[in-house]
Amino acid sequence: MSDYLWVRPANLTLPDPDENSVEFWEGLKQGKLLLQVCGVCTQTNYPPMVMCSGCAGFDFEWREAEGGGVLYSYVVTHQPIHPSLVDYTPFLTALIELDEGPRVTSNIINIAPERAKIGMRVKLELFQVNSEITLPLFVHE
């Protein structure tokens, strides 16, 4: 394992939770990546939806993700296309396919961008930005 550790750009956009996603972001603060599961047809959604596209239901339950998954796709930002990214490129943004099925946009924090490989195993590593926001990031196992 390399010593690489990604430094999150200090001014990179933070989530601004709305009324449909309060529980999700609250779950992360409490150490859990919550997946929205339809109480009727059991379809699993990420991000959370307002109405279940599988059965048109509005009753959802939350289930904690196990945290394992594989790298499904990724990009490496080289051009600091916004002032907040200057001095932080290149960096990796990953699309992780969780073992439960849904795909999560995130970052893999312990591999250099050039080592990313589709199909590699990753696991969840929560990253507390501040007292309000914790993000679901990942590490290569």
Add this chain to the structure above:
Amino acid sequence: MAFMNAVTIAGVGETEYSKNSGRSELQLSLEAISRALEDAGIDRKEVDGLLRWSVDTSPEATVAANMGIEDLAWFGEISQAGNVGAALIANGAAAIHAGLANVVVIYRGVNGRSGRRYGRGDVTGRSGRGAAAYSEPFGLLTPQHGLALMARRRMFETGVTSAQFGMVAVTERGHANRNPRATFYDTPLTLDDHQNSRLIVDPFHLFDCCLETDGGGAIVLTSTDRAKARPGPSAMIRAAAQGGYSSHGFTDTAAVALAPRLWKQAKVDPSEISVAQIYDHFAPFVVFALEDYGFVLRGEGGEFVSSGEITWESGSLPVNTSGGHLSEAYMQGMNQLIESVRQARGESTSQVRDAQFSFVDTGIGTGAVVLERGE
């Protein structure tokens, strides 16, 4: 049945394309509208419909006031981003076909280089709200980020390569080198130039990415009967369709759902198309469109491009014959719609002979138009 040649693109107009227009987006639109109406031979007092991209900054009422329109009978905007050109054509034609308006003008004026820049997320924004809460905090800040994510996966699944994307850029540059209006008219591009260009968002190199442009463009729609006043060949709207909200797979463009509807409406199939303009905000999306609209099978688009099939004039389906968004100008599809009209009329600088049917995709498979040459 949809309009099937009942409506014609009677006039097109554009300003010069530059990095700094030195005038307002409203003025760019108005100049382009004046040229399009002159091209159509239609007086501005006859215009009773206006349509724009919702990202365009010039409200219909303001445009109407400047044009001196006395009775604006029909107007509207279509949301999303740059990708609604075909939806605007479809809706404008539908309004004429339904008798809600007689002459509809679609316009676009943008200072895309000197003003707000798409490439920096200035237009699409960074809010962290709604769906963006699950992408922007991880660095997906601009259109190219999400599209690069899809392109990477599609490279993995189909084996298409960066060099094949590069041949899209090289081919389009060759077309731009024949088009004096093109930003890159004077500058050639080789595959080595493409492969050695810096990475913007890997897998996209610099020369996979479209220009950022200041300019204006306009299109005049009217009934095919009314359009007959203009002499010479014309660009009849054989079919126009929009889409984009289907729950397709991650690596599919929206064309997977839209294409069957489009070809059914047009009553032609892809093999009958002579020339295509394909929304190339990023070069890989030309390859993906060729596959998802059914011009070639999935996985064959890269080879189709690199073997010269999209190159004027020897290729079987010349694509982006004015240089496209990569090398002519990035006008969110407007310049490609205008080029498709030139092809239908026989006026392109890279004219495809006997082009009865001309195809335009206006973005990631979310809208397409088939034009037929009228005599």
